[in-house]
Amino acid sequence: MKTNERLKASNLRVTKARIRILDILEARGMPMAHTEILNLAQDIDRVTLYRVLDSLVAASLVHKVQGTDGTWRFCAHEDDGQTCPGGHAHFLCEKCGQMFCLTDQKIPHFELPNAFTVSHKQVLILGLCDACHHT
Amino acid sequence: MKTNERLKASNLRVTKARIRILDILEARGMPMAHTEILNLAQDIDRVTLYRVLDSLVAASLVHKVQGTDGTWRFCAHEDDGQTCPGGHAHFLCEKCGQMFCLTDQKIPHFELPNAFTVSHKQVLILGLCDACHHT
DNA sequence: TTAAGTGCAAAATCTTTGCAAATGT
DNA sequence: ACATTTGCAAAGATTTTGCACTTAA
Numbered sequence: 001m002k003t004n005e006r007l008k009a010s011n012l013r014v015t016k017a018r019i020r021i022l023d024i025l026e027a028r029g030m031p032m033a034h035t036e037i038l039n040l041a042q043d044i045d046r047v048t049l050y051r052v053l054d055s056l057v058a059a060s061l062v063h064k065v066q067g068t069d070g071t072w073r074f075c076a077h078e079d080d081g082q083t084c085p086g087g088h089a090h091f092l093c094e095k096c097g098q099m100f101c102l103t104d105q106k107i108p109h110f111e112l113p114n115a116f117t118v119s120h121k122q123v124l125i126l127g128l129c130d131a132c133h134h135t
Numbered sequence: 136m137k138t139n140e141r142l143k144a145s146n147l148r149v150t151k152a153r154i155r156i157l158d159i160l161e162a163r164g165m166p167m168a169h170t171e172i173l174n175l176a177q178d179i180d181r182v183t184l185y186r187v188l189d190s191l192v193a194a195s196l197v198h199k200v201q202g203t204d205g206t207w208r209f210c211a212h213e214d215d216g217q218t219c220p221g222g223h224a225h226f227l228c229e230k231c232g233q234m235f236c237l238t239d240q241k242i243p244h245f246e247l248p249n250a251f252t253v254s255h256k257q258v259l260i261l262g263l264c265d266a267c268h269h270t
Numbered sequence: 271t272t273a274a275g276t277g278c279a280a281a282a283t284c285t286t287t288g289c290a291a292a293t294g295t
Numbered sequence: 296a297c298a299t300t301t302g303c304a305a306a307g308a309t310t311t312t313g314c315a316c317t318t319a320a
Contacts, residue, residue, distance in 0.1 A: 055300090112237065119261050
């Protein structure tokens with residue numbers, strides 16, 4: 001489905017900024033930090049980016065994950081439930097700061113005490129990615 | 136082992152602030168946010184708290200985990216490897232913001248692509264804790 | 271005594287809010 | 296036309312840095 005159609009289908013107005021950002025996220029295919037996105041969309045205001053990301057997350061077109069480096073990463077996901085964040089683990093490279101989706105590594109079940117209710121699970125693995133390993 | 140002895144054993148100077156904060160963390164037994172700690176140690180400067188936590192983490196007397204609410208939690212752990220953060224999952228209550236150690240839920244093994252190297256793994260589960268469930 | 275740690279003030283970041291102008295439907 | 300969205304400026308919040316003073320060894 002095309003970007004503008006996906007926006008429309010989610011009851012979001014089709015604006016330049018939203019198309020731009022959703023396209024960037026989709027092209028990247030892995031979680032991106034606010035700053036990374038901003039670098040690729042320098043014509044868009046910082047504040048606008050915050051708000052666009054909010055609206056995309058609210059519309060479930062984008063999902064956010066957080067690494068131990070303290071920054072949120074935003075990841076576009078198709079609705080097939082197979083891509084991000086479909087219950088898989090994420091890897092954060094401590095050198096280049098890039099985050100990867102480990103789509104084949106599903107998050108397992110965990111036993112919780114008493115009457116705890118689960119709304120979300122997140123697995124984050126830290127280390128060095130392939131590329132950084134060779135430098 | 137006593138707090139001051141543990142500091143000394145880690146080559147850290149035994150200061151009022153460090154004893155105070157390590158004691159607070161140990162008494163709590165679960166991950167605490169910067170603000171939570173500050174509330175219990177109001178005589179200690181914000182900045183000092185940042186620095187003390189840094190030194191404790193560097194000395195491996197304290198470990199930090201991060202929730203999807205964007206704030207770091209610090210958790211003291213005994214060296215028996217059984218308590219926080221000994222490779223177990225964490226639960227963050229979305230209502231009260233409290234984090235719990237799920238000490239009996241070990242983090243399983245995950246398969247990584249190619250030459251990725253792992254230095255750390257973190258599992259975070261979100262939802263409602265027992266107490267908040269009843270309110 | 272002297273190297274490390276602390277507290278205060280101030281800078282640097284990062285995120286949110288308010289409002290007028292621009293844009294989508 | 297009318298409600299949303301955007302961009303700018305400015306407020307808030309959080310974390311870091313600089314530096315003189317204090318404290319542990």
